[in-house]
Amino acid sequence: MRVIGLMSGTSYDAIDAAAADLRLDGDRIVLQPLGLISRPYDDDLRAAITAALPPATTSLADVCRLDTFIGQAFAGIAEQAVEQLCGGHADLIVSHGQTVFHWVDESAVRGTLQLGQPAWIAEATGTTVVSDLRSRDVAAGGQGAPLVSIFDVLWLQGRPGTPVALNLGGIANITVVPPVGAPLAFDTGPANALIDAVVRELTGSAFDADGVMAARGRVHEGLFERLLAEPYYRRAAPKSTGKELFHLGYLAEKMAGLPEIAPDDVVATVTALTARTVAEAVRGYGGTEVLAAGGGIRNPVLMDLLKLELGGIPLLSTDELGLPSVAKEAYAFAVLGFLTVNGLAGTVPSCTGARHASVLGSITPGRGTSPISPPGPYPVALDLATP
Template sequence: MGTQHLSQPELYIGLMSGTSLDGIDAVLVDFAPPAPTLLGKFFFPFDDALRQAVLALHLPAQNELHQTQLIANQLATLYAQAVNALLALTCHTPQQILAIGCHGQTIRHCPEHGYTLQIGNAALLAELTSITVVSDFRSRDIAAGGQGAPLVPAFHDKLLRAPGVHRVIVNIGGISNLTNLAPGVTTSGFDCGPGNLLMDAWCMQHLKRSYDANGAWAATGRVLPELLQLMLAEPFFALPPPKSSGRDLFNMQWLQSKLTGDESPEDVQATLLELTCRTIAEAIQTQCAGAQAVYLCGGGAHNLTLLNRLATLLSSSIVQTTNELGVDSDFLEAIAFAWLAQQNLQGLPANLPLVTGARHSCILGAVYPA
């Protein structure tokens, strides 16, 4: 990210709460030339009750429409608290912010049926913050025949492309996705498969912890070849890009359907980590051949067991986090959604048809004025 600007500031806030359901990443970014500058960052954790309530929305239930709206309102309130904390931290006022780019919380992602659903009541967020909100970034791309995801490759292209260097950016959140930044080639990207979501869910079930810190628990187990092959046989992995996925496919029911019940929990965790690493590595080897450097971001970038395993599988590439490029690996996605809000207000398209499969470029997002 750049240094402080001398020109007129262009201040945007980005909010990201992803599939991992750990909480809200909030950033304040100045997009004035020559380069985006991260002015502040704030993390607002979700409590277990909210996490479980959102997880429950992924499955059909009685009165789910009412529950969805109530949780959307709750999320908007939490988003507003995160925004206010960020403004206080950076000594800014709502009047100085051009817009908030709010991803919202995905509870359904079904591009094959022509829709995706991210909740968070953007109108209420605009009311609570007195700042214009841009949200619902994925629907316009899906309306144009695309997957609606991943959306961050367009921002990776703007921020992280380097002349003459073949880079791949891998975001390991709940789902893992990659961006291929090959010199002289149009940027491409797609979802690889599960990132942290299965490991986190298995860890919660057996250790009552929301994630496996540094992959320490996984490191005590051994990979189960039969289980790994069963999981790798999932048709999603063999699909060519463009492709995207989420909890609609990769969830605990999916995992349980592969288990005999005789496996030790730590061996399952080791195998889930191997699944994440193998699907990322194979995606890079088949779709990003010749990659010189692979940069990780998202929560999975903290998992040293995972990082070391990826480095082994991708031995011909440098494997590091985006911190090495001067971009905070924890907040890169939130910065991307601030940028998506800026693109919307400037009337500029922000999807990459090669990535999502859309028929054409689109201006993304719905605007709720302050």
Template sequence: MQQYIGLMSGTSLDGIDAVLTAFDGPQCKVIRTFYQPYPDDLKQAILALHEPDDNELERSLILSNQLARLYAQAVHSLLDGDNGKTRAIGCHGQTIRHRPDLGFTLQLNNPALLAELTNTAVVADFRTRDIAAGGQGAPLVPAFHQAVFGHPTIHRVIVNIGGISNLTNLPLDGSVTGFDCGPGNLLMDAWCHQHTGRAYDKNGEWAAGGKVNPYLLEKLLAHPFFQQHPPKSTGRDMFNSLWLEQQLSSVDDPTDVQATLAELSARSIADAIQRYCAGADEVYLCGGGAHNRVLHGRLQTLLSPIPIARADALAIPVDWVEAVAFAWLAKQTLEGKPGNLPAATGAAGLRILGAIYPA
């Protein structure tokens, strides 16, 4: 069995998910995992780069080097001195701009430095080849979901709730599709941190104490992204704290806003499934938002009678699915196989993704 490492640092800006995996054909085994939280100063520096400001070029390059060193630390901690069997690292990098409408996406990373520090081949820059072919460059996980979660007799939908939520539709007949649904944890995390000082709303407990504001929810759901047809993708460029503040009134209760943001995430996911995944038999959740009991409960209600479960039931731990996906994408690249699904990204066709930095 070939071993690959997957590194994922997503829109939530919480840290690095590192996973060592082994692949044997379509079979995937998680061998070891490691989580490296971001230092607060690094998180704030990355957040600052999401908005235009002075000296962006130099700041982004310095941060890319910092991230590569942190990625390397995560790899060394993950392997604990044993990397003899690892063929390559698949590293997503840290997105700070995602504008496929303008033909570009930007993930901070220095894969050459990462290869140097780990003495391991690195595959990175997965999104730009798809964008060059006319695609959104996202989501990239549907091809992986199809390979490891597809079932010959059960119509499944896989929902990843990270900073942004996205889904993969795995029907029995027809094309596998996938797209971003809208904000997952991104707005909830930012609002929670602003008003409680906590990085996120653990298990949705704060949201559970509030009431959904129907007028605010209607304003949030009026964003054009929710009416846009797939393929589509989004990020902090579109959904951010400034956009949220513009929708609020001075009398909005912070706890009710949190409850409304949780409902926004649940509604946007449920609406997408009902609209584009007709006939689904099962829905599986992964990503940090899978731990949010309010989200899980609302999705179960909104999608009833479809059963909602966590991806743990499919043999990959719920927190590590995306990191495993980028290990799989690295494997695809080195084997000269496509990593995208045109029906999900809108690309002109199947493409081999990523750039290879040899050990």
């Protein structure tokens, strides 16, 4: 089955479309990557998303418009992916949409909202769409995150030691796959969320390109200690978080009463925060290697700090195992949708905290026959195939 996964993360800078040939081979999923394209949000839409996100207030009219405009943006890149990556035909499109709110009440998730009306994608491409993949896990008592955990578990189990999959998006999350016992996954805290927020506020740039500001700056120990005191880091897993907590206003509160801090030092401090909190989470669960993906791996200062904090635990990118790091999340959601249309659950309860595993998402039919199959044996592993 030729499947396209559409993903825009908590940094909401662009939409990624990754295409794959997916098939069930006995008790294994075989994934052959077909390529990735990425399209930035246009400036007006990105500004509208920014204006609607917490702690800002918004209206139902704004939510409706965003749902439409984001859906149309996803539809545009889906059309391009069908033509450029799939030779004019895809069997299924899986759309994560754009997360605009993740409702965390203490340690429980009460709801989650991703915008990007899938009807626009189905109408533009004629292809069946699976969307809204997080809500069913939340309804089953789970965090609705990190949903990539099932991909990580299927892919990494059997590797020596305790491999840890790391995603450095707006928020950092890990999946821990021990040789014995249940796997575990959770958001460790901010990855690029605070870095990007500071850089955008101070310079107007979208992110700290090549870690230049962090490299020039020095960690402010007073601010660093305040940030590390955040109670979220001490909560037991499974747990999840988002920009509802880690945003510019949050950082301003932590800086209150401190002497003025140079911009480069602020960026250096929040970059060090990401490295420290990720490394503590990895060490806390006995990780023996870290396989990283996400936009944060393109920040050399962050990666160097993370290597230092990991203290000898190997840090690799998923590219080194044959999976393009920039496309990993989009491929993971392609797999989730593939499981859905095969009637198979897309969650690992020990990773999300749900009462049970669930078949995820809502299905928007395309034109013609929808690719829905009766459930078969559940896969136990995921293999990468080469063209």
